[in-house]
Amino acid sequence: MTAPTVSSPPPPAADPTALRALRQTVLVIAALCGLAVLLLLVQHLRSQADDPLKSPQLLALKQQLLAEPKNEALKQQIRLLDLDLRRSHVRDVAFNAFGAWFVLVGVVVLVFAAKGIARFRVVLPSPHASPDAAERVAVTALRARRVTVGVAAITGVAFLVLALPAKTRLPSSPAGVDKVLAKLRGEGEDAPPLPSPAEFAANWPRFLGPSGAAFVTNAAFPLAFNLASGEGVLWRTPVPAPGFNSPLIWSNRVFLSGGDATNRSVFAFDLTTGTQVWQRAVANVPGSPAKPPEVPDSTGFAASTMATDGRRVFAMFANGDLATFNLDGSPVWSKNLGVPKNQYGFATSLAIWQGRLLLQYDQGEPENNLSKLIAFDGATGRVIWQKPRPVGQSWATPVVYEVAGKPQIATLAGELVIAYSVADGNELWRAQMLSGEITPSPIFAGGLVVAISPSDQLFAIKPDGAGDVTKSHVVWKTDENVPDVTSPVSNGELVFAVTSSGTVTCFDLKDGKKLWEHECELEVSSSPAIAGDRVYVFGTKGGMAVLAAAREARELAKADLAEGVLASPAFARGVMVVRTVKTLFCVADKGGPVLEAKRP
Amino acid sequence: MSLRRFGIAAFALLAPLWNGGLALAEQRFPPPEFETGYKMPAITTPAPRGLAMEYVDVAVLVTALGVAAWLVHRKRSRRGLIVLSLFSLVYFGFYRKGCICPIGAPQNVAYGLFNPDYAIPVTALAFFLVPLLFSLFSGRTFCSGVCPHGALQDLVLIKPVKVPLWLEQGLSIVPYIFLGAGVLFAATGAGFVICRFDPFIPLFRMTGSFFILCLAGGFLLTSLFVGRPFCRFLCPYGALLRLGSLVSKWRVRITPDYCTQCRLCEQSCPFGAIREPLVATANPAALAPDRRRLGWLLLLLPVLIAVGAWGGSKLSVPASRLHPTVALAEKYLDPKKPAPTPGSATPETLALTRADENAEAILTTAAAVRRKFDVGGWWFGGWVGLVVGLRLVSLSTRTARADFEPDRGSCYACGRCYLACPNERVRVGLLSPAEAAGLNANRAASRVAASART
Incomplete structure (x- = not known):
């Protein structure tokens, strides 16, 4: 086979100014997006303690209220803390939403700019005749079979890792369930005997x-x-x-x-x-x-x-x-x-x-x-x-x-x-x-x-x-x-x-x-x-x-x-x-x- | 099979899914009307829509698929596919928030088939079937410009890195395994894991758990340099479309006329889907080792299925724990479960209290689910063995090709290769026939050389 004589159209000529501008845009947007992601991450970690459902402080106060059910000051403190936590949670949600939009817009701009750079850097294909197709196909198939076997082996190992340590107290059979229920009722074989009728x-x-x-x-x-x-x-x-x-x-x-x-x-x-x-x-x-x-x-x-x-x-x-x-x-x-x-x-x-x-x-x-x-x-x-x-x-x-x-x-x-x-x-x-x-x-x-x-x-x-x-x-x-x-x-x-x-x-x-x-x-x-x-x-x-x-x-x-x-x-x-x-x-x-x- | 016969067969197979009616979104307990004007927030994402709007979604899907098929096979327009991808990304992705989506629809179907109490929504059924039907005629047109997941990955691809073909072919069984797992968990009622671990839904919704957002970020970053990593190495619906595409009526053709064998198209595909010509071996005796291997692999196939089924059967205990009732029952039976603490009820302690009050029902239900997993585990494991075995068999066969062609299963019909072909450039007027005149000579010479070798 002769070498081909036709190639793709040439890429646009690299304008150094435009390329520099695009590069700087990519760098700035990437930095801003990275910063935004970092802030979102910090915010995520910080907001864990402010979860109205999980706040340790709120749970402790509620626990205290059980011991002092008539403590009105404590009730008011709980209400205020709850309000604060919910306000904080709403602020966090708004911040996350803003951050997400910011990152989204940033990524869109980043991709456009990066694609612009990529257009300047297109390497024209220059394919050559490659006569050993059959051999390449054979080698590729051999390697692919090995990868397939590897994936199968990994899957098998995953099966074993998941299955071997898995112990359960839940039986599958209805009879087994009846047995567990009997045990829960205290009727199991190992339950202490109940008093005799006498x-x-x-x-x-x-x-x-x-x-x-x-x-x-x-x-x-x-x-x-x-x-x-x-x-x-x-x-x-x-x-x-x-x-x-x-x-x-x-x-x-x-x-x-x-x-x-x-x-x-x-x-x-x-x-x-x-x-x-x-x-x-x-x-x-x-x-x-x-x-x-x-x-x-x-x-x-x-x-x-x-x-x-x-x-x-x-x-x-x-x-x-x-x-x-x-x-x-x-x-x-x-x-x-x-x-x-x-x-x-x-x-x-x-x-x-x-x-x-x-x-x-x-x-x-x-x-x-x-x-x-x-x-x-x-x-x-x-x-x-x-x-x-x-x-x-x-x-x-x-x-x-x-x-x-x-x-x-x-x-x-x-x-x-x-x-x-x-x-x-x-x-x-x-x-x-x-x-x-x-x-x-x-x-x-x-x-x-x-x-x-x-x-x-x-x-x-x-x-x-x-x-x-x-x-x-x-x-x-x-x-x-x-x-x-x-x-x-x-x-x-x-x-x-x-x-x-x-x-x-x-x-x-x-x-x-x-x-x-x-x-x-x-x-x-x-x-x-x-x-x-x-x-x-x-x-x-x-x-x-x-x-x-x-x-x-x-x-x-x-x-x-x-x-x-x-x-x-x-x-x-x-x-x-x-x-x-x-x-x-x-x-x-x-x-x-x-x-x-x-x-x- | 004629289209009519196919339609009858498909109807017969899927008729049980209807369960006597459509599943319409309806609140069991209507919320109270607040005098303060407070509006109840939607508790599902996306918020439930009227049935008419769901039919609009189906209409948009069908229209988009039709447009994609036209753009791929008739118009041969990469630019048109980009525009369609942007529309799909906005509509199915950011507007419909990735739901409903054909990728997760196999789970609805599996759940509907194995749970008589569940009437599969007609829109879910349509989203499952329509792209598959299109794949039987026009290949992976859904992937080309309708799937928001594919569109997102395709549009952010900046500098594609070529993944070795052997690695791609070897990893191509992963989507089938994922599909099997998705069907197993859906059929047993444990959940829709394909949706749960979908890395792009959190991006469309711009929210999600920390883990899934990290996963999304990882896939998005990878997509900058590897073409469609999710579609190629994970997408379970893509695995089905690949099968449909293998037998599709129309297939993607790189050249509108004849192949010059210039290899330019090979460079243009970021997904490594273009296969080079392969002539049949002249000496059949040289194929003996290959035939022996193929024979052994065919003999190995039932063994692999049996071994896989046995391994899968051992998964019933850990896998069933993804089912919330089984997880609750296991926790309830755990002697180390947290003791109920007065006043500080958490979802976990409330669930345990519920289990305590209704242990018989919960344990009975959990055991029934475990039995489903006992059976489903065998099938899933067998499926994995079958997938591995068939892949090994297919990797031991050869397909002779005269020209450079897209692999019918792997081609996403993105249209990148069209303009890489000089003859296409001549067709659309980007190259004059005179400039392309030497191509005929090249082609003729290559044919002569090939015939001389054979």
Whole structure:
């Protein structure tokens, strides 16, 4: 092949003045652009501390505000700092935008000038014949194959570098996820065992006791005891904070909560001596409202009875704070569920089932769709499930029981008795049996759910139905001497109900037939409890009556405590613990409480 | 395949993407109306537009592609392509802020194919399909003057440095790997990584994270001296257009008449896309080693795919962490996660609180995503093996050429080579036929010499 004889047109002649001008333009613009980029970089680094969302100073002040929620000067300081930071942020954004435009225009000018220089410096192509095309192609292909292999090798190494150290706790399979979730719920193989049913039954872990029917067997207490003189009283100690919740007993500890709009606490006492073992304030709960809700004094902030799963204790307050502590008082978790919309204040007590904390969080009106039933993992506070409820505010405590080996939770509110599966929260059955403001709690006895529609009817439902069981599973109902506040109690054979005026009525659990009634001449607002063959009834003005838990009416004893009782008594380990408005006291037969060897 | 058949096949393949309707931008919760006159800022970039304006974008795209095809194949005007590039840079780049863009559109398609709940917007589908369809007829006309990314790089190219052909050919598999990764992450719902790591979007929007701005600056600086580095070594959509261009109906021709084999055009291409003539070997026996190598590589191809698939399957754990739900689930299950601190909520602690309240749903979703990556990892790895294998095979074959021609896959149809050709200069009147008279003699002589060799 001969050498080509045609070439590209010659470039324009290099004008030294124009070339110099272009060079200087490039240098100046490049310097200005470089300076602008440098300033933008410095600005970027400096503005990191002024980020309104990340400012350490602002975060520290907000943290301080948690400890001093009423510090108005601090609030003003936060507002001013926040305003300053946002102003600074807006200035930074404007500066960056100006800088970006400056650099953009500079780059455009720079490119034009540089292209101008390049035009003066075009080197005319002068290609020559190159006869070894095949060899060049072969060499190029060989080298390209090597580069391809190199890229593949680098990709492979990158795969290995990324994959080998990658460890994960997240399984891919649904079964693996179920396993992880079970572990999170504390149901894993390595989770500490929960208390056995026998251990649970030996204590008083929730409102109305382990069975939810306020009944313990084989308990014997002195019928005659005097709180003022101390006769028959094992110990007594002042209640450190107001509250209408009932005490719990677990092992050698008595737990209760108390508080008001300002402070709310959980207390633990020694069951043997009554000494306060620990007190924990429920404070700094994430999401807790700075301004407490208005709650009537007749309910207070600590009307909900606590619950324990034997490893932890749980307390709920009227401002929506839910707090958990280990039995030794160390905090586990706490959260605020939002201030419940409740005209009389939140008073529903907590329920427990195998490490799960169950909360009937009813509020507002049915059309507000605010009510729900929530199952928390007791160990972590994680919501295992929550189900909306078609009801408004209520004050009754749900009861948990097993039907054919499957746990159910029965709830009362509005017009409905609704039972849910504890496992997944799915509704099992419902009955339209209620009216009025629902305060008495349901109980489970003799295979029946027994509940009260206040001042209306006492009824029993067989809990093995599905769907609406109003017409199919109501075993019996009666309208005689129906209480309006207190819950029924049962020993599995008889049902006892106490009206606010102190009338105790005994019904046959099988058919609801009234067996007897007895006037105790007490004003009563706390639910009674059954210990062995005795029914204990406490009055709001200090009176107390003990009746025989039998088919015939018989008053065994009567006493005046001189202090009103608004909480239900707790029976466990051979003692009775009662919370009066001022005092917590323990009644025991000879020998005091029966404790196991191992203490928490 | 006729155009009609192609249309039917394309419709059949893409019909599932419609999902029963168009995806229209609509706010689920309309913002409140402020009495103070405060205007809610747009929270997406670019701000959502009315559907009519999106169709305007599609119309502009189609028009620009048509103009580009006309400028490349009929008008043969480099100057016209420069003007079109400037328009595309301003409209698709700085005005539309790089979105919507065909480069990221394969991700919409992949996401639409693998997520039945997602109805791919018709504009995204159009932006994905239309340039590809054009490539089947007119080559990479999208790259020539319509792509804002290419336009930006092309316009700032000052002093091109020639990248060795062997390096360019070897690195040409990178865009395919990037495309595979983009499809994997989009199909699994982890995100649109092609968009996330697009170095030019921050320039169009004049904002971005520090890392991506540094990346943008790096690419822009490189573009001053290396022609279209992003297009050549990274662009995943360019990888698709390359395939379309290989079978395009019309291809870029350097000379309007005949090749003088003067080699001037070879110097004019800053992208090293012009290939020199290569005559077929006279002695087939000399090709035996090449044939053996090709045979071995064809046998190696399934092995490479298998090895790649196995390697890709090992990526599911680290790759899935780009998915926000998987990342949250992993963080939630980490025993060293930060303890919730009252009052000082950060996005991270808020997310963990959310996970705490809804762990079952989050873990179940994350595990489902991880399973998608388990499967997708095999496919991605296999894809990488296939790309490597096919590249090695293609590098072991020879294409005979009589003249200097643009490589059909690598040519960006920028039009630089046109005026380098003396015959083109004669055509447009820059060179008189008399001045070009000696070319015929050169051509005739070269043909005689070539025939003598063979």
